[in-house]
Amino acid sequence: MRLRILSVYAVLVACLVTALAVPFALAYSSHRTGRLLLERRADATRFAELADQAIRDGDTTGLVLEVRRYTELYGTPVEIRDRDGAPVTGGGAWDEAAARRALSGRTTGSLPLVTPFGPDAAVVAEPAGRDAQVSGVVVMRVATATARHEVTLVWAAIAAGSVVAVGCALFAARRLARWILRPVTELDATTRAIAEGRMDARVGAADHGPAELRLLERRFNAMADAVSAALDRQRAFVADASHELRTPLTVLSLRLENLEPHLRPSGEADFAEALAEVDRLARLMEDLLTLARVESDATAPEPIPATELPRRLESWREVYAARGLTLEVAVETGEAVRSPGGAPSTAAPPALPAAAARIADIALDNAAKFVPPGGTVTVSLREGVLRIADDGPGLDAEQRSAALGRFWRSPGHGNVPGSGLGLAIAAELARSSDSTLTLLPAHPHGLVVELRPHGPTAIGARRSQAPQPWTER
Incomplete structure (x- = not known):
């Protein structure tokens, strides 16, 4: 403009x-x-x-x-x-x-x-x-x-005067345009910050620019305050509801288990289904609480060193071995780490976002559910980009675009345990760590979960949660 x-x-x-x-x-x-x-x-x-x-x-x-x-x-x-x-x-x-x-x-x-x-x-x-x-x-x-x-002399004087007049006019126009558009520039920067997740970003004191744009700045701040307050109330409601429901669910689960000795043989199947539903509801409550914590404005911890990731992934080897799957890790840690079938690497990558290990846990948990026995899952870290690739059935383009939404379940895997919140939590963790989580197709088949930081100084720069062990999602 x-x-x-x-x-x-x-x-x-x-x-x-x-x-x-x-x-x-x-x-x-x-x-x-x-x-x-x-x-x-x-x-x-x-x-x-x-x-x-x-x-x-x-x-x-x-x-x-x-x-x-x-x-x-x-x-x-x-x-x-x-x-x-x-x-x-x-x-x-x-x-x-x-x-x-x-x-x-x-x-x-x-x-x-x-x-x-x-x-x-x-x-x-x-x-x-x-x-x-x-x-x-x-x-x-x-x-x-x-x-x-x-x-010629007179024409040259006229031309010089015209150039000076145009130059002075352009200088005045530039200052005028800057004065007019400064509120617009501040609004653009603030909206970009809010889009990146900084809900506390606001336009500064409206003491410059046309009166109409100053009024627009004040109204924008009021709108942002209202939206932020609504989001806070929504997150508080989800967290409170999940927290309050967890205790009754625990009590209900214990009472159902106490009824087991008094069951008739004909009711054992229904009893097992009831316990499974209670357990699924409990996992859903835990996921909702986790998502509410991730979306809150918590202070981000420091980035973690790349050497932490391989140690974190070791706990998955037994899980994968029990399901007949192969887990391969090729991570640049700055140490002499040899990837399977590869040469030693000594390059030192930048530190990882604090949520990288949790995102890897979510991706590995999903791969363990959907990759058939005999399959392979590969975790790689190259130049700060974390990739978890599997050779399972994968997702088509439309499914990949929807998979990061909340409560999304693959139409062909409705019977697989889970709440449909795992990838949504991973996407929120990536956003809060100033990174991008992307689902890509693997070749010839399968799915790739890619975590790409926006910049070397942006890794773990804002909001995230400390690494915690993950079970099934």
Whole structure:
């Protein structure tokens, strides 16, 4: 918008300056041309009087001397001829059209407009004679070098003044645009910060810019406060409800277990299903509490070293071995770590976000549920990017875009235990750590969960939770 304002203002100012400068420059050229005509026509009139007298007397001696001295003094060729076109004196100035007009009794009324680009010379023709009797013609070829030099100086001054005027106008326009758009710039920065998760970001004191935009800033702050308060109430409700429901669920689970000795054999299947549903509801409550904690404005812990991740992943090897799966780890830790089938690596990557281990736990837990026995899950860390890839059935593009939402379950795996909140929690953890969580297809089949920090200084820069052990999600 600033560029548009400056462009429009510059075009308007340039048009205004041009509308003033061009007529003024042309007016001076016309004035200088008219002055040149008056000066030279006065000389031509004097020569016409002398020529008429000399032609009538038949003695041109004095006329020849006058013409020679004038030509030598001013460098202006003068040519005088009688009414029949016979030369009387001088030379080098003849112009047939101008001479024919003068012999018809008309003097030169105008000259071509003198500009810095021309003409180099102009012709002045004056009839010689008395009353209506034309006895000859005086033709002068006037050099315009002096007049063009003066016009050039004036035009240059006008051009310089126009450039200075446009420059001053642009400087004023830039300050005006900055003054007008400063509230808009602050609003843009604040909305970007809120979009990145900093719900406490607000526009500064509205003491600059147009009154309408200052009012918009104040109303935006009020709207942001209202939205933030609504989100806080929503998160508090989820956390409180989950916390309050956890105790009754625990009591219900204990009472159901106490009823087991009194069951008839025909009711054992229904009893087992009831316990499973209670357990699933308990896991759902735990996930909701976790999501509420992640979304809260807690202070982020420091990033964790890359050496912590392999030790954290070791606890999954037994789980994977029990399910017939293979877990491969290829992590750059800055130590001499050899990945399966690879060469040692000693490159030291940047520190990981504090939530990286928890996100890896979520991805490994999902892979353990959906990858069939005999499959392989690979955890890799290269240049700060954490990737968990499996060779399971994977998800199509539409499913990958929806999988990060809350309570999303794959249509083909509705019977798999889980709350549908695991990837949503992972996405929120990534966002709070100033990172991006992306689901990508693996080749030839499978799913890749990729955690990519936004920058080397952004890792773990804002909000997250301390690493905690994860069970099934």
